[in-house]
Amino acid sequence: MSRQVPVLSVVIAVLGAAxxxxxxxxxxxxxxxxxxxxxxxxxxxxxxxxxxxxSVLSFSAVASMLAILVGIVIVVPTAYWVRLRVPRMRPVxxxxxxxxxxxxxxxxxxxxxxxxxxxxxxxxxxxxxGTNTLLVIGYVVLSIPYMYRAVDNGMASIDIxxxxxxxxxxxxxxxxxxxFVIFPNIRSAIVSGAFLTFSISLGEFVITSLLNRPGxxxxxxxxxxxxxxxxxxxxxxxxxxxxTCMVLMEVFANLKPGQRLLRQRTSTSVEKALx
Amino acid sequence: MSxxxxxxxxxxFGTTTVVRDFDLTVEAGEFISFLGPSGCGKTTVLRMIAxxxxxxxxxxxxxxxxxxxxxxxxxxxxxxxxxxxxxxNMSVRENVAFGLxxxxxxxxxxxxxxxxxxxxxxxxxLADRYPYQxxxxxxxxxxxxxxxxxxxxxxxxxxxxxALDAQIRTSLRDDIRRIQRELGITTVFVTHDQEExxxxxxxxxxxxxxxxxxIGTPSEIYxxxxxxxxxxxxxxxNTFTAKQVGPQSLHFAGVDVGGLDLSxxxxxxxxxxxxxxxxxxxxxRPTDTQSxxxxxxxxxxxxxxxxxQVNVAGTPVSIDMFNRAGVTVPAQGAQTEVWFxxxxxxxxxxxxx
Ligand SMILES: Nc1ncnc2c1ncn2[C@@H]1O[C@H](COP(=O)(O)OP(=O)(O)O)[C@@H](O)[C@H]1O
Ligand SMILES: [Mg+2]
Numbered sequence: 001m002s003r004q005v006p007v008l009s010v011v012i013a014v015l016g017a018a019x020x021x022x023x024x025x026x027x028x029x030x031x032x033x034x035x036x037x038x039x040x041x042x043x044x045x046x047x048x049x050x051x052x053x054x055s056v057l058s059f060s061a062v063a064s065m066l067a068i069l070v071g072i073v074i075v076v077p078t079a080y081w082v083r084l085r086v087p088r089m090r091p092v093x094x095x096x097x098x099x100x101x102x103x104x105x106x107x108x109x110x111x112x113x114x115x116x117x118x119x120x121x122x123x124x125x126x127x128x129x130g131t132n133t134l135l136v137i138g139y140v141v142l143s144i145p146y147m148y149r150a151v152d153n154g155m156a157s158i159d160i161x162x163x164x165x166x167x168x169x170x171x172x173x174x175x176x177x178x179x180f181v182i183f184p185n186i187r188s189a190i191v192s193g194a195f196l197t198f199s200i201s202l203g204e205f206v207i208t209s210l211l212n213r214p215g216x217x218x219x220x221x222x223x224x225x226x227x228x229x230x231x232x233x234x235x236x237x238x239x240x241x242x243x244t245c246m247v248l249m250e251v252f253a254n255l256k257p258g259q260r261l262l263r264q265r266t267s268t269s270v271e272k273a274l275x
Numbered sequence: 276m277s278x279x280x281x282x283x284x285x286x287x288f289g290t291t292t293v294v295r296d297f298d299l300t301v302e303a304g305e306f307i308s309f310l311g312p313s314g315c316g317k318t319t320v321l322r323m324i325a326x327x328x329x330x331x332x333x334x335x336x337x338x339x340x341x342x343x344x345x346x347x348x349x350x351x352x353x354x355x356x357x358x359x360x361x362x363x364n365m366s367v368r369e370n371v372a373f374g375l376x377x378x379x380x381x382x383x384x385x386x387x388x389x390x391x392x393x394x395x396x397x398x399x400x401l402a403d404r405y406p407y408q409x410x411x412x413x414x415x416x417x418x419x420x421x422x423x424x425x426x427x428x429x430x431x432x433x434x435x436x437x438a439l440d441a442q443i444r445t446s447l448r449d450d451i452r453r454i455q456r457e458l459g460i461t462t463v464f465v466t467h468d469q470e471e472x473x474x475x476x477x478x479x480x481x482x483x484x485x486x487x488x489x490i491g492t493p494s495e496i497y498x499x500x501x502x503x504x505x506x507x508x509x510x511x512x513n514t515f516t517a518k519q520v521g522p523q524s525l526h527f528a529g530v531d532v533g534g535l536d537l538s539x540x541x542x543x544x545x546x547x548x549x550x551x552x553x554x555x556x557x558x559x560r561p562t563d564t565q566s567x568x569x570x571x572x573x574x575x576x577x578x579x580x581x582x583x584q585v586n587v588a589g590t591p592v593s594i595d596m597f598n599r600a601g602v603t604v605p606a607q608g609a610q611t612e613v614w615f616x617x618x619x620x621x622x623x624x625x626x627x628x
Pocket of ligand 1: 288293311312313314315316317318319320
């Protein structure tokens with residue numbers, strides 16, 4: 001059989017790639033033109049110089065980190081428990097974990113404001129701390145579909161029921177089993193879920209702006225209305241950030257036990273030495 | 276004084292009774308096998324001994340103490356699983372050390388015990404490998420070392436060889452038995468493979484539909500099956516329907532056979548008699564005491580064994596003879612006599628179902 005160049009496929013692939021890459025290049029190019037007549041990183045400099053930028057970014061970063069922690073604490077034991085004790089309920093729990101994708105964030109946040117607003121039995125929106133708590137909870141809810149999926153897939157790749165029994169027969173309590181056996185074996189899955197959570201909540205707009213929090217998402221939108229070059233620079237940075245998250249996720253997901261990030265080569269040679 | 280005692284164990288899942296009326300006593304240092312077809316409840320009994328399942332009724336005693344209500348983590352029982360179940364995030368050394376760390380041993384004690392265990396399974400050179408870098412047989416050895424390291428009271432193995440290929444299966448089987456003898460540890464071994472069970476065990480429990488059908492030494496199980504099921508499941512068997520014609524005689528295959536012990540047979544009830552292929556011969560051997568007339572249907576030369584199919588009174592009977600001087604491959608269609616010894620005749624009363 002002679003190998004034909006699949007012309008049509010190549011054309012489609014190039015068109016598809018262009019669809020994504022051309023606007024990106026255009027945006028990047030535009031972001032470099034803040035100074036008339038030359039290419040410079042002036043727009044980036046001006047973004048970083050702004051106090052508001054630093055404060056909204058750190059606010060959103062802290063909120064996202066908290067959302068990750070809360071998400072892990074909720075999702076890992078739940079997924080473990082469901083797989084170990086009520087495996088028949090797994091489809092139900094999986095469906096429930098998808099609800100945040102079905103319910104729009106606007107609905108979610110209006111629900112929060114109604115239930116926890118002024119005059120409700122638990123008026124959380126009255127204080128900053130309360131509202132911030134609601135914000136983190138909102139981020140957790142938004143990230144649950146991704147976090148649950150990542151962790152559950154991680155648990156599917158190991159036989160948690162048998163590993164749990166093996167640990168128990170060696171005298172380990174349930175807590176030690178989770179800490180020393182289950183957790184280390186799904187660490188890469190948890191890290192993937194964490195990166196996903198981070199990239200979703202860092203630039204989140206709807207919940208953040210409706211709760212009137214000084215987060216990165218509303219800031220981005222505001223900048224887009226008020227300035228020309230800085231939003232382009234922000235968009236490029238956001239893009240780079242998301243990509244970095246994806247690459248890190250990939251790296252962690254493919255890490256083998258006993259492998260360190262920087263020692264990959266030696267471990268690979270051990271593997272090759274196997275018969 | 277028995278070391279492990281199961282008394283009147285029953286296990287019900289939902290509406291199905293999976294284990295019923297299960298009684299067993301195991302002596303210290305004994306190697307016991309549970310043998311039976313898939314789904315007969317072997318794993319369930321083992322898991323109740325380990326503490327992963329609670330019996331619906333009955334008691335389990337280990338070393339004189341009632342452990343029925345004790346959680347698995349406090350029973351000091353070593354368990355080996357079919358799927359190895361090594362901790363993927365730990366090296367061989369860390370896997371074997373796990374139980375010792377949990378027990379709170381000092382670092383130096385742990386190191387020396389781990390080395391001792393790795394020597395026992397002859398895998399010291401792979402101590403720093405991870406499970407994914409080991410073959411199935413090596414992983415199962417590590418799992419064995421891990422289970423034995425904390426000096427458990429009992430060793431339980433659930434079909435530990437089923438996932439391995441034939442050659443490794445035999446060698447690991449013999450290793451397990453050697454190590455078990457060396458440590459003198461009381462062991463329960465679950466398998467659906469009769470050769471495995473018969474070759475390594477002190478005693479075999481043949482299980483059927485949640486019950487212990489027969490408990491005995493491998494030779495008792497093989498030579499003196501007490502139920503139809505055991506006779507069918509363990510080894511190959513030729514059966515005849517027989518009629519009682521005297522206090523010590525049965526009529527089958529067109530012949531009256533006398534001088535039998537029929538104490539287990541109720542008067543005038545139907546009886547099945549059975550003969551192993553290797554209990555019969557077409558040439559009379561010094562021990563043979565009885566013959567049945569037949570016609571050769573087919574025969575094949577298998578090297579050490581000559582196998583013949585003989586029609587005895589309408590029943591096709593399979594016969595295995597050792598290839599010795601004087602034994603010839605019988606000609607197809609030839610009239611012949613099928614010889615056996617009275618002692619080799621297995622008598623299965625109708626009640627033994
Ligand atoms: N957790 C359980 N829930 C319901 N039925 C079970 C459970 N565990 C085992 N069984 C049933 O009990 C029977 C015996 O199972 P098992 O002890 O695993 O058999 P074996 O190990 O002899 O193959 C099977 O019919 C199986 O379906
Ligand atoms: Mg089983």
